[in-house]
Amino acid sequence: xxxxxxxxxxxxxxxxxxxxxxxxxxxxxxxxxxxxxxxxxxxxxxxxxxxxxxxxxxxxxxxxxxxxxxxxxxxxxxxxxxxxxxxxxxxxxxxxxxxxxxxxxxxxxxxxxxxxxxxxxxxxxxxxxxxxxxxxxxxxxxxxxxxxxxxxxxxxxxxxxxxxxxxxxxxxxxxxxxxxxxxxxxxxxxxxxxxxxxxxxxxxxxxxxxxxxxxxxxxxxxxxxxxxxxxxxxxxxxxxxxxxxxxxxxxxxxxxxxxxxxxxxxxxxxxxxxxxxxxxxxxxxxxxxxxxxxxxxxxx
Numbered sequence: 001x002x003x004x005x006x007x008x009x010x011x012x013x014x015x016x017x018x019x020x021x022x023x024x025x026x027x028x029x030x031x032x033x034x035x036x037x038x039x040x041x042x043x044x045x046x047x048x049x050x051x052x053x054x055x056x057x058x059x060x061x062x063x064x065x066x067x068x069x070x071x072x073x074x075x076x077x078x079x080x081x082x083x084x085x086x087x088x089x090x091x092x093x094x095x096x097x098x099x100x101x102x103x104x105x106x107x108x109x110x111x112x113x114x115x116x117x118x119x120x121x122x123x124x125x126x127x128x129x130x131x132x133x134x135x136x137x138x139x140x141x142x143x144x145x146x147x148x149x150x151x152x153x154x155x156x157x158x159x160x161x162x163x164x165x166x167x168x169x170x171x172x173x174x175x176x177x178x179x180x181x182x183x184x185x186x187x188x189x190x191x192x193x194x195x196x197x198x199x200x201x202x203x204x205x206x207x208x209x210x211x212x213x214x215x216x217x218x219x220x221x222x223x224x225x226x227x228x229x230x231x232x233x234x235x236x237x238x239x240x241x242x243x244x245x246x247x248x249x250x251x252x253x254x255x256x257x258x259x260x261x262x263x264x265x266x267x268x269x270x271x272x273x274x275x276x277x278x279x280x281x282x283x284x285x286x287x288x289x290x291x292x293x294x295x296x297x298x299x300x
Contacts, residue, residue, distance in 0.1 A: 035155050037147075038084040040097040041068045042272045043134035044112070044143075046282040048088055050169045051147045055158050059084070061097065065274045067218060067247050072096050081105050085154050088112070088147065093131035115146045119204060125197040126215035132269060136201040137177040137286070141170040176286055180206055183290055188298035193234060193262075194243045195253040196220070198269035208297075211239075213256060218248045227256065234260040241296035243267035246276045265292050 035056045037048040045060035052058060061077055062068040073081075073096045081087055081097075082104035089097050090112040101109050116139040118129040133139045148166025152159035184206045192199075197212025213230050214220045222230075233239070234256065242257040242264050244250035250264065257264045268278055268285050278288035293299075 035086075035151060035158075036084045037086045037088055037151075038081050040071065040089045040094045043140070043270055043282055044088050044090070047134075047140060047144055047169065048086075048147060051144050051162060051165045052151060053161060053165050055155065055161065056151065062094075062272060064272055065247070066272065068094060068271050069218060073100055078104060084108055086110050086147070086150055090118075090131045090133065092118075092129055110147065110150055112143055116142050119200055121197070121200065121216050124215070125200075125212055126217060126220070128216070130198075130200050130216060132198045132271075133201060134270060134282070135199060135286075136205050137173040137180070138205075139201070141173040144169040144173070172283065176283060179287070180290055183294045183299055184208065184297070186300045187294070189237065189239070190297065191233075191237045191239055192241070192243065192267075192293065192296060193230060193239055193253075193256070194267060195245060195248055195250065196269075198245075198271075199267065208293075213242075213252050218245075222252060227252075231256055231259050234262055241265050243292075243296075245269055246274055247271055265296060267292055 035052065036059065037052060037056055038059045038061065039045045039048055040061050042060060042062065045058055048056065048058045059080055061073065062071050071094045078100050081100045084105060085108055087101050087105040087108050088110045089101060091098055092113065112133060113129070116133055118131065118133060121128050121130050144166045148162045151162040155162070190207060191209045191211060193211045193213065196214045196218040197210060197216050198218070199210050202208065203210040211230060211233055213226065214222045234242070239260075240262055242253045242262045244253045244264050244266055246266060246268055253264055256262070266278055267289055270282060270285050273280065273285070277285055278292070279285035
């Protein structure tokens with residue numbers, strides 16, 4: 001299991017603070033003045049940095065390149081959670097974060113699951129709730145608004161800026177949502193096969209049919225029967241592309257592709273940004289995913 005790396009991504013402008021990155025797992029970070037937000041997964045880190053702007057220091061707990069579901073916390077990271085003005089997280093996604101927030105930061109918690117409705121995962125994909133809400137831009141916009149209001153309560157002097165930032169982010173996400181709606185409206189097929197079933201929000205919102213080789217947990221192993229079932233679906237439905245991702249081994253998806261004659265391509269669930277990501281931030285990866293989907297589904 002991997003421990004997270006805390007990364008400062010934004011700094012307080014009035015004090016002239018510079019963002020500080022802690023090297024290594026669970027490394028220390030310098031203390032900073034101003035408002036602080038801690039997040040457990042990259043999309044929330046991006047959102048917090050956009051809404052908070054230069055007045056807020058954002059610390060993400062998951063090391064770049066690490067699978068966030070596997071996160072374990074160092075004592076230093078638990079301390080960061082305890083000290084943060086806002087702990088922005090998705091209950092049920094990262095048990096270590098859930099436990100630390102409950103024990104150390106109940107008063108500062110902002111649980112995304114209490115802001116937006118999380119979709120229910122079909123029993124065939126593992127059941128429970130799906131934490132990957134950031135693949136729905138509309139839900140992300142709702143969280144931006146809630147975070148802006150929370151920051152405004154904490155720092156009334158900056159309230160107007162936080163609310164303006166939240167509105168700007170919501171507008172940007174609205175544009176992104178419109179692009180998805182337009183590009184995925186007319187496609188030859190609406191079936192897409194992924195290595196793990198992280199794209200349910202996207203499928204539900206844009207009337208697509210996600211077929212996961214594995215369930216909602218990225219490290220689960222598909223049974224031979226499931227592999228055979230997906231391969232048969234690929235042949236029957238004329239699926240041309242099996243999607244892999246950046247933080248999970250492509251071996252399972254490549255096996256299905258080899259057996260069916262399909263090609264592979266990356267569809268990034270945006271759980272983290274690495275050099276292998278098809279973009280360098282949330283909007284660019286989302287747009288790269290849209291291009292990849294539109295090509296694979298033969299959308300006009």
